Amino acid sequence: MKNVVVIGSQWGDEGKGKIVDWLSDQADVVIRFQGGHNAGHTLVIDGKVYKLRLLPSGIVRKNKISIIGNGVVVDPWALLEEIKNIREQGVEVNQDNLIISESANLILPFHKEMDEIREDVAGKGKIGTTRRGIGPAYEDKVGRRSIRVMDLRSESNLDKRLENVLFHHNAIRKGLGKKTFEKNKLKKDLLMIAPEILKFSQPVWLKIDEFKKKNKKILFEGAQGILLDVDHGTYPYVTSSNTVAAAAATGSGCGPNTINYVLGITKAYTTRVGEGPFPTELADNTGEALGKRGKEFGTVTSRKRRCGWFDGVLVRQTIKISGINGIALTKLDVLDKLDEIKMCIHYELNGKKIDYLPAASEDQFKVKPIYKTFPGWKTTTKGVRDINKLPKKARNYILAVEDFIGAKIVSISTSPEREDTILLENPFDL
Ligand code: GDP
Numbered sequence: 001m002k003n004v005v006v007i008g009s010q011w012g013d014e015g016k017g018k019i020v021d022w023l024s025d026q027a028d029v030v031i032r033f034q035g036g037h038n039a040g041h042t043l044v045i046d047g048k049v050y051k052l053r054l055l056p057s058g059i060v061r062k063n064k065i066s067i068i069g070n071g072v073v074v075d076p077w078a079l080l081e082e083i084k085n086i087r088e089q090g091v092e093v094n095q096d097n098l099i100i101s102e103s104a105n106l107i108l109p110f111h112k113e114m115d116e117i118r119e120d121v122a123g124k125g126k127i128g129t130t131r132r133g134i135g136p137a138y139e140d141k142v143g144r145r146s147i148r149v150m151d152l153r154s155e156s157n158l159d160k161r162l163e164n165v166l167f168h169h170n171a172i173r174k175g176l177g178k179k180t181f182e183k184n185k186l187k188k189d190l191l192m193i194a195p196e197i198l199k200f201s202q203p204v205w206l207k208i209d210e211f212k213k214k215n216k217k218i219l220f221e222g223a224q225g226i227l228l229d230v231d232h233g234t235y236p237y238v239t240s241s242n243t244v245a246a247a248a249a250t251g252s253g254c255g256p257n258t259i260n261y262v263l264g265i266t267k268a269y270t271t272r273v274g275e276g277p278f279p280t281e282l283a284d285n286t287g288e289a290l291g292k293r294g295k296e297f298g299t300v301t302s303r304k305r306r307c308g309w310f311d312g313v314l315v316r317q318t319i320k321i322s323g324i325n326g327i328a329l330t331k332l333d334v335l336d337k338l339d340e341i342k343m344c345i346h347y348e349l350n351g352k353k354i355d356y357l358p359a360a361s362e363d364q365f366k367v368k369p370i371y372k373t374f375p376g377w378k379t380t381t382k383g384v385r386d387i388n389k390l391p392k393k394a395r396n397y398i399l400a401v402e403d404f405i406g407a408k409i410v411s412i413s414t415s416p417e418r419e420d421t422i423l424l425e426n427p428f429d430l
Pocket residue numbers: 008012013014015016017018039040041042043044293294295299330331332333334413414415416417
């Protein structure tokens with residue numbers, strides 16, 4: 001039996017949703033283990049588009065169990081809205097197919113406000129967050145003052161917990177000249193939706209143990225990408241959770257030995273939303289063309305994604321950091337029309353050659369990418385499902401990427417559609 005973790009190997013939006021949806025055909029359980037509704041995962045099934053933020057991508061499949069783990073920060077209103085929207089698209093969501101960890105921490109309205117206040121005052125120094133309150137919610141979690149799903153069970157307990165967390169937030173708000181946050185209205189609003197959330201809540205660690213005993217296949221669905229990891233990413237331009245594969249264990253309540261295979265999702269070029277260093281960024285017509293063909297607009301905030309060449313140095317690094325066993329290469333078709341295609345193979349920093357992204361932010365902004373150039377194939381690969389039907393030049397590019405990054409490419413995605421995927425090795429069968 002194999003349990004698989006799917007994570008993004010770049011700055012997010014690599015196409016994790018599509019690959020998780022595609023793989024979930026073979027899984028019994030799909031678990032989100034970190035992040036929140038900063039994630040935006042797009043699935044296209046028979047031409048119908050589903051946009052998911054908090055719900056695991058397995059939710060659209062019949063007879064699968066979807067779990068929101070303890071490592072996820074849950075905005076309860078955003079979750080209820082997402083459930084409503086996906087139900088309107090004909091997807092079933094009920095207590096049999098959705099479980100929310102009772103230990104998951106809540107994102108509350110003052111978290112979102114704090115995120116916005118900070119971004120607004122930061123000016124040029126802003127992170128470019130999704131303004132969903134992700135950072136402030138994780139801060140309260142490690143600050144041990146967070147409200148968790150289970151706290152919605154009792155009014156007196158909720159009252160105490162809110163008193164405690166607002167004591168902290170209101171001191172900061174006063175310092176910033178903002179209105180203090182009123183407890184009673186928030187408590188009333190939370191108690192009103194509490195039954196809707198609590199009916200899905202269970203001890204997830206116990207369920208996972210049961211699933212393991214029954215030999216169920218588990219797919220862990222990462223959000224964001226390794227370069228947005230709070231420890232290993234381009235700090236401080238990162239999100240506030242660990243996005244690496246190891247977080248799947250802590251973020252759901254199982255041991256690291258539950259994870260048998262780490263699948264890294266990698267775009268055939270690079271994109272980034274928000275601020276921060278991006279060595280291979282293309283601020284020219286090629287960058288524009290990639291964005292247009294790849295439809296690179298954020299699912300969550302509709303921001304235009306910054307686009308650039310494939311950065312082999314970065315992906316080679318994230319493969320090592322996260323223990324990636326195999327790569328699912330996505331969006332190959334976006335490169336179809338280009339005359340030439342480039343891959344970054346090392347950097348130059350202060351006149352010296354380096355083979356990895358340095359940890360200091362100021363150096364990350366300074367590195368100059370050095371490229372290897374490949375001829376474009378200039379023919380369509382859209383919808384190709386057989387490796388032998390890919391143009392030779394496209395196969396050469398894929399082999400060169402594989403060779404450079406040092407991990408096997410196990411699948412290639414050639415359109416947003418679920419079935420337009422070339423399978424070379426099935427992670428669940430390995
Ligand atoms: P995620 O956050 O990693 O799940 O990725 P997003 O859903 O935010 O962004 C990926 C986008 O690329 C979505 O619009 C997908 O429908 C689309 N997509 C995924 N795979 C492919 C592919 O192979 N080719 C093309 N053209 N689009 C793809």
